[in-house]
Amino acid sequence: MxxxxxxxxxxxxxxxGMLMTVLDGSIVxxxxxxxxxDLGFTPVGLSWVVNAYLIAFGSLLxxxxxxxxxxxxxxxFLAGTGIFTAASLLAGVAxxxxxxxxxxxxxxxxxxxxxxxxxxxxxxxxxEPRERARAIAVFSFTGAAGASLGQVLGGVLTDALAWNxxxxxxxxIGAATVLVALRALPADRDPGPAKPKAGADVLGALLVxxxxxxxxxxxxxxxEYGAGSxxxxxxxxxxxALLAGFLLRQAKAAAPLMPxxxxxxxxxxxxxxVQMLMVAALFSFQVLVALYLQKVLGxxxxxxxxxxxxxxxxxxxxxxxxxxPLITRFGERNVLLTGLVLLVGVLGLLARVxxxxxxxxxxxxxxxLAAGFGLAxxxxxxxxxxxxxxxxxxxxxxxxxxxxxxxxxxxxxxxxTLAAARTETLTAAGxxxxxxxxxxxxxxxAVGAGLLLLALAVAxxxxxxxxxxxxxxMTTAA
Numbered sequence: 001m002x003x004x005x006x007x008x009x010x011x012x013x014x015x016x017g018m019l020m021t022v023l024d025g026s027i028v029x030x031x032x033x034x035x036x037x038d039l040g041f042t043p044v045g046l047s048w049v050v051n052a053y054l055i056a057f058g059s060l061l062x063x064x065x066x067x068x069x070x071x072x073x074x075x076x077f078l079a080g081t082g083i084f085t086a087a088s089l090l091a092g093v094a095x096x097x098x099x100x101x102x103x104x105x106x107x108x109x110x111x112x113x114x115x116x117x118x119x120x121x122x123x124x125x126x127x128e129p130r131e132r133a134r135a136i137a138v139f140s141f142t143g144a145a146g147a148s149l150g151q152v153l154g155g156v157l158t159d160a161l162a163w164n165x166x167x168x169x170x171x172x173i174g175a176a177t178v179l180v181a182l183r184a185l186p187a188d189r190d191p192g193p194a195k196p197k198a199g200a201d202v203l204g205a206l207l208v209x210x211x212x213x214x215x216x217x218x219x220x221x222x223x224e225y226g227a228g229s230x231x232x233x234x235x236x237x238x239x240x241a242l243l244a245g246f247l248l249r250q251a252k253a254a255a256p257l258m259p260x261x262x263x264x265x266x267x268x269x270x271x272x273x274v275q276m277l278m279v280a281a282l283f284s285f286q287v288l289v290a291l292y293l294q295k296v297l298g299x300x301x302x303x304x305x306x307x308x309x310x311x312x313x314x315x316x317x318x319x320x321x322x323x324x325p326l327i328t329r330f331g332e333r334n335v336l337l338t339g340l341v342l343l344v345g346v347l348g349l350l351a352r353v354x355x356x357x358x359x360x361x362x363x364x365x366x367x368x369l370a371a372g373f374g375l376a377x378x379x380x381x382x383x384x385x386x387x388x389x390x391x392x393x394x395x396x397x398x399x400x401x402x403x404x405x406x407x408x409x410x411x412x413x414x415x416x417t418l419a420a421a422r423t424e425t426l427t428a429a430g431x432x433x434x435x436x437x438x439x440x441x442x443x444x445x446a447v448g449a450g451l452l453l454l455a456l457a458v459a460x461x462x463x464x465x466x467x468x469x470x471x472x473x474m475t476t477a478a
Contacts, residue, residue, distance in 0.1 A: 007125045009184040011135050013177060014118045017081055019142040020173050021111045024088070024166075028053075031163040038163065041097050050412075051220045052101045056108025058405035059213035061116045063205050065398020066257050068117035074185045077121065078178055080113025085174030092167035103167075112401075119397035121185060123385050133324040133382060140378040141319035204249045204257035211242030212402065219406075222413035258399070270462035271383035272400060274455045276407035278340070278376060281451035283411025285311075285346060285370070288419060289363075292441050296355060296434045307359065311370040318374030327379055332386075333463045336379035340456045342372025347449035355438045383463065411448075419444040 028035075028049060036046045068076040087106035094100035122139055126132040218235035225231040250256040263269045293299040293307055326335045346369045353362055384400040423440030431439065 007135075009180070010125055010186065011122065011138060013181045013184045014077075014122055015139055015142040016173065016177050017077065017114050017181075018118055018139060020081075020170055020177065021084070021115055022142065024084075024107065024111070024170060027166045031166050034163040035100070039094070039097050039100060048097075048101045049104055051217075052105040053108040053111075054220060054405065054409055054412075055213055055216050056105045057112045057115075058108075058216045058402060058409060059209050060109060060112035061402040061405065062212070062258065062398040063209050064113045064116035065120065065396070065401070068120055068398075073117040073121050074181070074187065076117045077114050077185065078181055080110045080115070080117075081174055081178050081181070082110070083113060084110030085170060085178070086110075088167045088170035088174065092164045092171075115401055116398040119381065119385055119400060123397075125186065130324070130328050133327045133378070136381045136385075137319050137324040137327075137378045140323070140381055141316050141374070204246055204253060207242050207246035207249060208257065211239050211246055212406075214242060215239030216406070216409050219409045219413045222417055227414075227417065263399075265386065266462055266464055267383045267386050268396070268399075270458060271380050271386075272403040273462070274336070274340075274459050275380050275384065275400070276403045276410070277451045277455035277458065278343070278380070279404050279407030280411035280414070281347065281448035281455070282343065282373065283408060283415055283448075285350070285448070287412070288415065288441050288444055289350065289366075292353070292438070296437050296441075297357060307363065308367065310364065310367040314368055314371045315374040318371045319378060323375055323378040326375070327382065331465050332379040332382045333459065333465055335375050336383070336459055336463070337456065339372040339374070339376030339379065340452060340459060342369050343376065344449055344452045344456065345369045346372065347445045347452060350445040351442050351449060353438070353442075353445075355434050415444040415448060418447060 032046060032049065035041065035049060041049070064076060064080070084107055087103050087110055091100055091103035091107065094103055119139070122135055123132065126135040214235055218232055218239060221235075222232055246258075247260070250258050250260050290304050290308065293304045299307060323335065346366050349362075349366050349369070353366075357363060381400065385396050419440035421440075422443040423436045426436035426439045427433070
């Protein structure tokens with residue numbers, strides 16, 4: 001499947017859409033204090049600026065990916081980008097907490113609709129292994145480096161203008177993405193009159209969407225209610241029951257929403273499991289390092305962003321210039337293992353960072369070792385998409401993005417809760433605030449390192465070299 005404007009322009013459009021989504025996720029975290037001050041959020045209510053987005057985004061990815069296979073990936077990408085852009089305008093002009101939370105939920109809907117099909121479009125455009133590796137490297141770079149870039153941009157916009165501009169900046173990017181995508185992305189094939197009907201597993205769609213939404217809600221509220229509370233356990237059990245019902249439905253349905261054969265591939269299932277663990281662990285790097293810089297070392301919003309900029313630069317350099325040649329020569333599995341080892345080093349060093357740290361000697365080496373993410377993510381992406389056929393590439397993309405969001409939600413809930421509990425214990429023992437905060441972050445970083453070691457063990461035992469597990473050959477439109 002080719003597009004008249006060329007696959008590279010299409011890749012640029014997909015990468016820009018991914019960048020906008022990732023920037024929005026990280027840019028908001030820096031501006032939260034200003035948002036709370038201007039709109040009068042309570043501390044609990046403020047968390048819903050993030051939670052509303054996460055719940056909508058994470059719960060709709062799998063469904064949106066499958067709908068892309070059935071009704072057209074280009075249509076889904078354009079619709080999602082349009083919804084996200086319109087919701088960004090609503091968020092920017094919000095004058096009350098309720099309006100901002102509703103806008104963030106709509107942003108999550110738009111992001112899920114567009115993001116779920118991005119990889120599906122990419123792997124059908126680039127079918128030659130070397131070119132696909134390069135395209136995935138570019139796509140992964142926008143996701144990896146965009147998170148760090150968002151913190152820089154969020155700090156600058158909030159300090160120089162106002163928090164509203166973290167949303168207004170999406171308007172020109174979103175409009176340009178839609179206009180270029182109309183020409184650059186390959187036209188959707190007509191699925192025929194029978195295909196949407198054959199794939200309309202309404203019960204499966206309701207089960208998986210409600211199950212994911214309930215599960216993510218229970219996870220993001222752990223910090224408020226506690227891991228062992230009736231609230232967390234009750235909603236967690238309900239989510240598991242709904243998802244178990246979804247899997248049973250998929251095993252018996254004549255036209256399942258998610259054919260379970262996709263997960264029979266060791267590389268696909270293993271890559272998604274590794275990603276979930278890796279993303280959960282690296283929440284402690286993306287967010288808790290920023291909190292450490294601000295609350296312990298006294299950095300401002302913009303200073304925090306610039307302090308983390310070397311990580312974005314090195315991730316970008318490795319993703320774009322190194323990962324694709326290494327994957328082509330040594331294979332996805334070996335490149336992934338190398339990246340995970342480097343990331344274990346990142347969190348291992350952070351678990352010992354002192355209260356009065358020197359940036360040059362204590363933090364800059366950590367930022368440089370973040371290059372491991374630039375190796376790991378492209379390799380994981382290639383492995384997770386290795387079992388996809390042309391007819392279900394959107395579904396594979398949706399599954400990969402869903403495990404990423406579940407990992408992020410788990411990282412936010414578990415590591416934040418552990419850090420806060422440890423800080424409270426040290427404060428009660430009479431430790432000064434900077435020392436107590438650092439002790440809490442140390443625990444979170446150490447647990448994150450443990451999650452990465454578990455991801456490394458899964459990669460070693462489950463994943464296979466690409467030569468031993470061939471994906472079904474992609475077919476293209478006649």
